[in-house]
Amino acid sequence: MTGADPARKILVVLGMAALAFAARTAPALADDAAPPAEPPTDHPGEPRVVLDMSACPPDTATAVLRILAIEIGDVLVEPRQPVSSNDDRLSYACDGNLIRITADGSRPAARFERTLSLSDFPADAAPRALALAGIEAIATLSPTVRRHIQARARPIAKAKALPSATSTVETPPPPVVVLYDAPSPPATPDSSSTITLSAIWRRFPTAQGISAWGGRVAVDRPIGMRFNLALDLDVVAGDRQLPAGEVAGVLISGGASFGLRGQWPHVAYNLAVGARGGVARLVGHPRDAASVAGSSAILPWAGPMLSGRILAGRGRLFAGATMEIGMAFLEAKGTANGDTVMAIRGVWVSLGLGAGIRL
16 A cells, blocks of 8 residues: 555646646637627617608518618617607608609708619519618718628628638738629609799791790699600780781680600600690780770680700709790781781790799
8 A cells, every 4th residue: 555655646646737737728718719709889879770661562661671671770770669850761652663762861961862663673673672772872871871881891801801821822902892783773754743934935937926925834744654744824925016006915825735754864854745725815006096996805726736845953943944836726816907917826936944843
């Protein structure tokens, strides 16, 4: 037994030393194995994004919301969470194939609007295109969304920039990370109705025809993606000088037209066919009222027309120019001693220049 005691003591000492070494190195190994903690990306008190898709069908809203939740779900306000006046807002309004996307920023107050047509995308790609267009719109106004997008892109860029552990070849610069590669759809005609006020000039170039100036109010209503319905009311006045006196005419007329419409960036146009009709009040003013009696008459006139219009502007306000060519088959004419002294007949030409607002 005495010979085994020294060996047993040596084993005990070695075991205690191994336990002490393990106790000292275990925390360091645990620290090496744990992944580094990511810095917090929250910005308490910053505006979040309130999503409103109540004006869209449930299936469209669900499909778009699924993609938005993946892309910017961390900054979206949950349905049961309170909404602050400082929160940004992203809304979708569906009108058939047209989807109007509106982003409202709170700091500072600003608005961004965009209209897309579902017919420009394949059916399975439309929800993603709508979601990405909404993210793009709100990102232009919301610093919170921009930081969220940059935070998502940073790990991707770092992963692509890291060289291989076994590679000795110099790595090229990291590639540019493309977050949204959905193509921008072509400009689609605005679906807003418009009201336009214009100064106009109308001339009947026939013999004894009148040249008149006045004003017009017009209302345009888009129909679908390619058509436009226009209604207007105008009043113009002019006169003709004669050896025996003066003949004055006031023309009140209404027009209706239907035609094609289109749009370039910040510029819209339409070409239409229609008809115009109204009344003309013709009044004679003789120079020698003592020997010649003046008279007046109210007569109808009407005819078909071709019209074109171009609008230019950003936002709700715009400037517009119109041109109109027509043929008055229903004539109005004033006579003196059996001779025609003023005529509203044959071809007419109208030019207009004005401004308006989109409703």
